Amino acid sequence: MASAANCAVYLSSNTNCLTVFEIKNHSLPANVVSRQPNTLGRRRLRLSSSTTRINPPSATAIGNDGSLLDTVPTPKVIIDQDSDPDATVVEITFGDRLGALLDTMNALKSLGLNVTKANVYLDSSGKHNKFSITKASTGRKVEEPELLEAIRLTIINNLLQYHPESSSQLAMGATFGVEPPKEPVDVDIATHVRVRDDGPDRSLLFVETADRPGLLVDLVKTITDINIAVESGEFDTEGLLAKATFHVNYKGKALIKPLQQVLANSLRYFLRRPSTEEASF
Numbered sequence: 001m002a003s004a005a006n007c008a009v010y011l012s013s014n015t016n017c018l019t020v021f022e023i024k025n026h027s028l029p030a031n032v033v034s035r036q037p038n039t040l041g042r043r044r045l046r047l048s049s050s051t052t053r054i055n056p057p058s059a060t061a062i063g064n065d066g067s068l069l070d071t072v073p074t075p076k077v078i079i080d081q082d083s084d085p086d087a088t089v090v091e092i093t094f095g096d097r098l099g100a101l102l103d104t105m106n107a108l109k110s111l112g113l114n115v116t117k118a119n120v121y122l123d124s125s126g127k128h129n130k131f132s133i134t135k136a137s138t139g140r141k142v143e144e145p146e147l148l149e150a151i152r153l154t155i156i157n158n159l160l161q162y163h164p165e166s167s168s169q170l171a172m173g174a175t176f177g178v179e180p181p182k183e184p185v186d187v188d189i190a191t192h193v194r195v196r197d198d199g200p201d202r203s204l205l206f207v208e209t210a211d212r213p214g215l216l217v218d219l220v221k222t223i224t225d226i227n228i229a230v231e232s233g234e235f236d237t238e239g240l241l242a243k244a245t246f247h248v249n250y251k252g253k254a255l256i257k258p259l260q261q262v263l264a265n266s267l268r269y270f271l272r273r274p275s276t277e278e279a280s281f
Contacts, residue, residue: 072095072165072166072168072169073093073094073095073096073097073126073169074169074238074239075093075094075156075159075166075169075170075237075238075239076091076092076093076094076236076237076238076239077090077091077092077152077155077156077159077236077237077238078090078091078234078235078236078237079148079151079152079216079234079235079236080234081141081148081232081233081234082232082233082234082247084132084141085141086134086140086141087116087117087132087133087134087141088132088133088134088141088142088148088151089130089131089132089133090130090131090133090151090155091128091129091130091131092104092128092129092130092131092155092159093125093126093127093128093129094126094127094159094163094166095125095126095127096122096126096127097126097127097163098127098129098163100120101129101158103158103162104154104155104158105118105131107154107155107157107158108131108133108151108154108155109136111147111150111151111154112135112136112137113133113134113135113136113142113151114133114134114135114136114139115131115132115133116132116133116134117131117132118130118131118132133151135147145216145217145220145221146217148216148235149213149214149215149216149217152216152235152237153172153213156170156172156237157172157176160172160173160176160177160178164177164178164179167179167180168180168181168182169181169239169240170211170237170239170240171184171185171210171211171212171240171241172211172212172213175213181240184210184240185210185211185240185241186210187209187210187271187272188272190208190209190210190241191208191209191210191268191271191272192206192207192208192209193205193206193207193208193263193264193267193268193271194206194264195248195255195260195263195264196260197254197255198247198254199254200253200254201249201252201253201254202231202247202248202249202253202254203247203248203249203254203255203260204245204246204247204248205223205244205245205246205247205248205263206243206244206245207219207242207243207244207245207246207267207271208241208242208243208244209241209242209271210240210241210242211237211240211241211242212242215242216235216242216244218270219244219246219267220246222266222267222270223246223248223263223267225266226262226263226266227250228248228249228250228255228259228263229248229249229250230246230247230248231246231247231248231249232246232247233245233246233247248263
């Protein structure tokens with residue numbers, strides 16, 4: 001069955017959602033998808049449990065006579081570390097074009113992961129494929145940013161392989177897809193960073209920027225390099241954009257206003273200059 005991927009974690013209470021199927025304690029076959037995610041950085045960081053919005057338009061194919069031929073939905077991939085204390089929740093949406101994604105689950109198995117639960121539901125935005133994932137070695141949720149990024153890239157690689165029409169809608173389509181995005185996102189315009197208090201013991205960090213491989217790992221590294229701890233979070237890939245929400249703290253307390261500003265400035269500087277040498281920090 002063809003696979004695809006958008007990761008989104010939308011835990012909607014919408015009563016109009018229709019559950020199509022549910023798989024618990026899913027046992028996956030040993031074969032894997034040949035395309036592998038990009039090699040990620042070796043530094044190990046821990047991300048335990050656990051945005052101004054720019055919504056990119058769907059790509060539209062136009063015939064020679066100017067008629068509308070097709071509208072390609074925006075791929076969405078969300079990795080959620082907040083909603084389930086025992087598993088990492090991943091949701092993939094690509095309009096109504098996705099199948100059962102058995103090959104995607106096989107590819108995740110090749111990363112040393114188990115899919116403990118899977119279900120599909122339909123709503124007005126399309127078909128949502130949701131997986132609960134744990135590490136095969138521990139039976140616990142995924143905590144390493146490198147592995148979370150590998151999950152994201154594996155899903156996107158499968159989406160590009162089995163749904164090549166998504167290529168122009170994904171930032172990584174420029175490198176790995178059949179057709180690059182027609183209008184690449186200007187990182188200076190797309191980048192937004194915001195920090196606010198979330199009680200006395202932690203703050204909420206919102207980041208939106210142009211997507212690229214390795215972004216999740218780089219975000220966590222930039223945050224922890226200034227001695228701010230990442231408690232939990234959600235990382236969304238939505239077309240050409242990446243949108244992240246992190247719970248953060250400094251020595252077990254919410255960030256004071258000057259430190260919030262330091263964090264926001266550090267992330268803006270890094271995201272707008274992704275090729276800057278690490279030593280310059």
